[in-house]
Amino acid sequence: MSAGRLERKPFLAVAVTVAFFAWLYLPIVAVALFSFNSAKSLSVFSGFSTRWYSDFFSNSALLESLSASLRIATVAALGSLVLGTMLALGLERITSRPARAVGAVTLMPLVTPEIVTGVAALLLFTGVGLKLSLSTVTLAEITFSIAYVTVIVRGRLGSMSPEVEEAARDLGCTPWQALRLVTLPALFPALLGSGLLVFALVFDDFVLAFFTTGVDPQPLPVRIYSSIRFGISPAINAVGTLMLLVSGLLIVAALLLPRLFNRKTSSLDLITGGERR
Amino acid sequence: MTTPVTPAETRAVAVPPAASSAVSLRGLTKEFGGTRVVDRIDLDVAAGEFFSLLGPSGCGKTTTLRMIAGFNDPTSGTVLVGGEDVTSTPPHKRDVNTVFQSYALFEHLDVRGNVGFGLRRKGVDRSTIDQRVSEMLELVELGPRAKDRPAQLSGGQRQRVALARALINRPKVLLLDEPLAALDLKLRRAMQVELKTIQREVGITFLFVTHDQDEALSMSDRVAIMNDGVIEQCGTPEDVYENPTSVFAASFIGTSNLMQGTYAGGEVRVAPGLAVPVPGLTGSAEGDRLSVAIRPEKIWMSDFAPSMVQVPGTIVSTSYHGATTQYLVSVATGITLTVLEQNLPRMRADDRWAPGDRVRIGWHPEHAVVLR
Numbered sequence: 001m002s003a004g005r006l007e008r009k010p011f012l013a014v015a016v017t018v019a020f021f022a023w024l025y026l027p028i029v030a031v032a033l034f035s036f037n038s039a040k041s042l043s044v045f046s047g048f049s050t051r052w053y054s055d056f057f058s059n060s061a062l063l064e065s066l067s068a069s070l071r072i073a074t075v076a077a078l079g080s081l082v083l084g085t086m087l088a089l090g091l092e093r094i095t096s097r098p099a100r101a102v103g104a105v106t107l108m109p110l111v112t113p114e115i116v117t118g119v120a121a122l123l124l125f126t127g128v129g130l131k132l133s134l135s136t137v138t139l140a141e142i143t144f145s146i147a148y149v150t151v152i153v154r155g156r157l158g159s160m161s162p163e164v165e166e167a168a169r170d171l172g173c174t175p176w177q178a179l180r181l182v183t184l185p186a187l188f189p190a191l192l193g194s195g196l197l198v199f200a201l202v203f204d205d206f207v208l209a210f211f212t213t214g215v216d217p218q219p220l221p222v223r224i225y226s227s228i229r230f231g232i233s234p235a236i237n238a239v240g241t242l243m244l245l246v247s248g249l250l251i252v253a254a255l256l257l258p259r260l261f262n263r264k265t266s267s268l269d270l271i272t273g274g275e276r277r
Numbered sequence: 278m279t280t281p282v283t284p285a286e287t288r289a290v291a292v293p294p295a296a297s298s299a300v301s302l303r304g305l306t307k308e309f310g311g312t313r314v315v316d317r318i319d320l321d322v323a324a325g326e327f328f329s330l331l332g333p334s335g336c337g338k339t340t341t342l343r344m345i346a347g348f349n350d351p352t353s354g355t356v357l358v359g360g361e362d363v364t365s366t367p368p369h370k371r372d373v374n375t376v377f378q379s380y381a382l383f384e385h386l387d388v389r390g391n392v393g394f395g396l397r398r399k400g401v402d403r404s405t406i407d408q409r410v411s412e413m414l415e416l417v418e419l420g421p422r423a424k425d426r427p428a429q430l431s432g433g434q435r436q437r438v439a440l441a442r443a444l445i446n447r448p449k450v451l452l453l454d455e456p457l458a459a460l461d462l463k464l465r466r467a468m469q470v471e472l473k474t475i476q477r478e479v480g481i482t483f484l485f486v487t488h489d490q491d492e493a494l495s496m497s498d499r500v501a502i503m504n505d506g507v508i509e510q511c512g513t514p515e516d517v518y519e520n521p522t523s524v525f526a527a528s529f530i531g532t533s534n535l536m537q538g539t540y541a542g543g544e545v546r547v548a549p550g551l552a553v554p555v556p557g558l559t560g561s562a563e564g565d566r567l568s569v570a571i572r573p574e575k576i577w578m579s580d581f582a583p584s585m586v587q588v589p590g591t592i593v594s595t596s597y598h599g600a601t602t603q604y605l606v607s608v609a610t611g612i613t614l615t616v617l618e619q620n621l622p623r624m625r626a627d628d629r630w631a632p633g634d635r636v637r638i639g640w641h642p643e644h645a646v647v648l649r
Binding site: 163167168173174177182185 | 384395446
């Protein structure tokens, strides 16, 4: 045994890592577990039951909120995808000083505390006399999400050689055809990834939705928050578990869809920085 | 007040393009933020020619190519392709195609999709496209990889896809921007031969941009040496190598023994005791400062002919290069010449000179080239 300290098993590091993940995920596991509890207790598991799920699916107010959240997330994902991609293309091509300043400003929503964005959106909407509703939530969420799309799409654009689009022009494409036939397909993993990311972020966003929503129907997180004030029901656990499932499916989709389209890089690689080449 | 002159009228005054030329440039100039990158270039590339633009990085050769392709707009001047003025024609309407340095393949399409891209844009019918793509893949020996994605190919294969994708459109001119620069040396040599063979086979005009002098000399029908945005010299590879007309051309292509001196009595006096005869020189007056260059392989160290200029010298250093041996020979104060000798079969190691040896070197007078 001539190996030094470095070859010993790093027990402490393993223990800390296990503790970290336990701290992070045990509460979530508990939520999922107790959503199947037959009793109302949140501390004693008395038997398996799906009654809280039936509760949820027979609660029309919660269902309406779920549908509202899904619609908001879909529209916000599509809207911010279109605007964010256009912004990314513009910023990548125009290299003047003002354009670089604009580029920096687009990152602001990522660092602005969400509560500030929420209050600002509320002041804007009431200031111009817009009635708060699901539309105002959607508008606020799109504004907030553009930055994510822009950052991810620009990252992809930056790794693409400008010669690729020139090659398309060289081979007979008008600028519009070059965008449609070459640039956008090359951006596909980034578009898919940022779209799914925005969907997941908006779907369970509370702060912005809380400030900008009207009375009825409310987005799901806001609805959950309001119902908690009247006592915690395990039905909330069921809703939470369902939301977890939706987010999980989105991540799997982001991982798998590009592979189905026979691509080497999945869109998640762009977010996690695991892109090859 | 002078009457405004339209660009068309200025062009009419300039040299008319040769009828058979595939590309003609007239006074082509490009400035980026006040810096002149390409400076009033005139150039005619004949149809079917393999023509190289050779120069160091930053000499303006790629910018020139990009102006012909239409990716950069000239500040002034004209680009003609097949005798037609395309100066303000967008890239997709020009009858030229480009092989990019980065290859710029479409990663979301397979090899067939990449190669057939241009024909699909032209609206050629599907069966013709299929047939021509197959022919082209045959030509670049990529038939078995037709269904592969670019990411699955090696560097050399990607290079061939880029070539096939451009060639299939049968452009009037194929522009190649350092297409071999990313390949390793061995593959590069193989591709040089292959590229030349393909060019002969298809008969399309190639305009090839490179900083590699070997590449330019071995492949081209004609070479233009570019430096600082201007063409220093243009001619056949033999011509630009044997008869460089400028100091830059002499030193950029191969190595040269460059000497400065004063012209007097049919000689350039380089140093006390060293004069280089320059017979038949015209256009220079007594007392002019001139540069004169002699190629290292044109200097002999034995078997002198009577007509040769002979000078005594001392070996300073020797270096063995396999096929050749390079000597540095001191011939006068401050003047050291490089001499390259073939290592012939009859020569053994002890036949070669050693540092300190007193030698005689000699050259034919016509191999001393005067530069301006």
